[in-house]
Amino acid sequence: MAQIVTKATRESFGEALCELAKTNENIVVLDADLAAATKTSIFEKSFPERFRNCGIAEGNMIGVAAGLASCGKIPVAASFAMFATGRAFEQIRNSVAYPELNVKIAGSHAGISTGEDGATHQCLEDIGIMRTIPGMTILNPADHYEMIAATKAAIEHQGPVYIRLGRLAIPSFNDPDNYSFELGKGITLHEGNDITVIATGLPVNETKKAVENLEKEGISVRLINIHTIKPIDRDIIIKAAKETGRIITVEEHNVIGGLADAVCEVTSSECPVPVRRIGVNDCFGYSGPANQLLEIFGFTAPSIEKVIKKELAKK
């Protein structure tokens, strides 16, 4: 097992981008006055000639990215998830996705773990917003190693990609020696037959702990990590629904619009099973230290364990 790296996925993203740009000269990075926070500043330092700060104007930044892509560049436009997907939604929809342009949109400070900045900056809707756009690929990596692989995949993929980045430093759980990232394919992190938990992004690590704790009690939980929310891995979900009969989803996002809905869309038509959704329950967040908020909003292993047990009791 490789060393555990404790790092925010935004930082892993910034480093990965810089590494990829060494061999791919088409990568151009745009930011909207948040380079220090989204970590595109790492790229800027190494490749200033391929970096442009667009100022606090996200809509224009996405349009500029579309123009660059139409000329063969691979533009990466970064901002906070809230502004990248919220403010610039329509530019993404009409100037990027409709013409199928090769633009990569990075949304940092996603989720409740943005912490002290509070509700206006804790984006809980980005996945839902991006999921409604035809042809959009949505990546939500869960740790340092997954982010490095996902960034590479995003650059290599031809077409628009939204990649979700977190602010909070989190420990890695993947083993890079035994890890392989395939766009659109979920990863079974833990085998089990009593129930399936499908998690994405930051809470995957805590969910994994919960599942491992339950195993010690003799409870067999299947854990699936979904790093690609669109296109979703239908096969892995249908198989889990058929074999375990009950699913729990875990995401640092509104329970409306995100992973939960993506999973339900598959199960409801292919293999209807009860799906319990762990996420932010259609409300806004508030200020506070990230780890405290994650505990309050139920994203720690003990909370997740409780929900799993509750759901198992219904079987």
Add this chain to the structure above:
Amino acid sequence: MNSTDTNQLKILAAKARRGAIVGTFHAKSGHPGGSLSAADIFTYLYFKEMNVDPSNPNWADRDRFVLSKGHCCPSLYAVLALKGFFPMEELEKLRHVGAMLQGHPDMKGTPGIDMSTGSLGQGISAACGMALCAKIDNKDFRVYTVLGDGECEEGEVWEAAMFAAHKGLDNLVVFVDCNGLQIDGSTAQVGGVEPLDKKFESFGFNVLKIDGHDFDQIEEALNTAKNTKGVPTAIIAKTVKGKGVSFMENQVGWHGKATNAEEFEIALSELDAQIKELEG
């Protein structure tokens, strides 16, 4: 420009207007007013200014054009057809199911369209991205975009204007088709977008004011733009909405409706008479 060239452009522009009327008539919808006001600018760009190759529309080093006021595509389509990007017959299928020519420009399906537009304010940003690409790659292609004056009420236009000036995009020319009218009335009544020349000046543009129907003035402005280094150029073109069709000129009602059969015949006869006279 010599008088033969001017005459030739006038003929092409009248044919472009004719194409816009034909297209919108067969579509039973569309935007003739602005299509007619911008027709001379489109004609000049494609027949005198831009380095493009209709047989190789995706040529990497071509000059780019972005119709930021995407709804005025009927006359742009006609210009592209006249230039040879696709057959004139396509105009009659405008806005029909399965047609190449969509209600607003679609770069995926239409040869010669460099950017999909239609949502106002967005085209100028994409044009900035193209101009930036030329700068990054040290290429000398130029980028042209046409905005409506009403469109300039969109905040994104000014985000893009700030970007273009700050990044020194002197390879970008922004035309504003100032026909003074938008859907709900005059630009003065609806949004108070003027004075556009002062706005672009204050954003750091080289600003030129011209008559948007005068080819000599269009030519002179574009030559000045080419010789202006370090800053982008905005050409504020005073135009007449509905230009070339008597009953459409300066009428707000012709922003977004097609002619009926009777109006269609009158419009065509007027444009055909103009073409005949110009062709001598």
